[in-house]
Amino acid sequence: MLEISKLVKRYGRDAPVLEGLDLTVEGSSVVSIVGASGAGKSTMLRCINRLVEPTSGSIRLNGTELVNLRGRELRRARRKIGMVFQGFNLIDRLTVMENVLAGRLGYVNLFQAITRRYPQSDIERAFQLMERVGIAHYANKRADELSGGERQRVGVVRALMQEPEILLADEPTASLDPRTSEQIMKLLQSLASELSLPVLINIHNVAQAKAYTERIVGLRHGRMIFDGLPADFDKEALDAIYGGIETAGDELTEEPGRSTQGVAHDST
Numbered sequence: 001m002l003e004i005s006k007l008v009k010r011y012g013r014d015a016p017v018l019e020g021l022d023l024t025v026e027g028s029s030v031v032s033i034v035g036a037s038g039a040g041k042s043t044m045l046r047c048i049n050r051l052v053e054p055t056s057g058s059i060r061l062n063g064t065e066l067v068n069l070r071g072r073e074l075r076r077a078r079r080k081i082g083m084v085f086q087g088f089n090l091i092d093r094l095t096v097m098e099n100v101l102a103g104r105l106g107y108v109n110l111f112q113a114i115t116r117r118y119p120q121s122d123i124e125r126a127f128q129l130m131e132r133v134g135i136a137h138y139a140n141k142r143a144d145e146l147s148g149g150e151r152q153r154v155g156v157v158r159a160l161m162q163e164p165e166i167l168l169a170d171e172p173t174a175s176l177d178p179r180t181s182e183q184i185m186k187l188l189q190s191l192a193s194e195l196s197l198p199v200l201i202n203i204h205n206v207a208q209a210k211a212y213t214e215r216i217v218g219l220r221h222g223r224m225i226f227d228g229l230p231a232d233f234d235k236e237a238l239d240a241i242y243g244g245i246e247t248a249g250d251e252l253t254e255e256p257g258r259s260t261q262g263v264a265h266d267s268t
């Protein structure tokens with residue numbers, strides 16, 4: 001379970017970007033975080049894995065307080081937090097298998113890491129997961145020979161190799177075409193339930209958030225102003241979060257099999 005309480009983040013002397021966020025995510029929930037550019041979505045995710053230092057507040061993952069962890073304890077905690085990135089963050093010149101095994105770096109010793117001698121059990125797990133997401137036949141291909149969707153599958157498997165207790169995805173579909181985006185969202189949804197893993201997804205595409213996640217959290221200027229079911233994410237919620245920003249409305253039209261009007265109708 002992830003429990004965020006009174007989370008504040010201020011960069012330097014600027015006004016706080018997160019203004020006392022509270023969020024609890026249990027079980028294998030798939031939660032999307034939506035909000036206009038600059039609302040604080042990435043900052044929130046990055047506070048969880050401590051790529052960004054929270055200014056104050058508490059972030060507990062299955063009972064462990066993550067804020068203020070240092071050194072070895074922080075590295076241990078980070079192993080339990082898988083991260084999937086918009087730009088995939090693969091090492092292009094390495095093979096798919098080598099990229100996937102990088103997910104084990106937090107577990108192996110320095111010698112094993114440098115010589116890339118991973119335990120057989122890691123290699124077997126890598127194959128199982130690659131099989132699951134449909135990229136096992138690419139194991140020996142260089143990462144830069146894959147399509148965007150395939151690369152993101154590598155990113156997902158690498159994160160799962162960490163045996164995470166939570167998966168964070170920072171706009172995982174923003175670099176992909178609409179069809180591939182939907183496949184990746186479906187994949188994240190299925191993996192969450194298969195692995196009993198909570199998944200938090202920062203996403204700009206409101207239609208996909210509605211279609212593929214079971215809970216939507218809406219941020220505006222660092223405050224949570226919506227937390228509820230996709231069915232309750234109506235025009236009013238959309239306006240409150242985006243304040244009439246055109247792109248949000250445009251994205252509603254991309255929802256599979258629905259029109260903008262159809263979504264607005266949901267709210268009635």
Ligand SMILES: Nc1ncnc2c1ncn2[C@@H]1O[C@H](COP(=O)(O)OP(=O)(O)OP(=O)(O)O)[C@@H](O)[C@H]1O
Pocket residue numbers: 011017035036037038039040041042043044
């Ligand atoms: N390292 C940093 N130093 C200073 N300010 C930062 C830093 N990172 C983010 N910010 C500021 O914090 C605010 C929130 O940024 P953040 O990236 O969390 O928003 P976001 O909702 O994820 O936006 P986007 O959807 O565009 O990625 C923005 O005003 C941004 O300029």
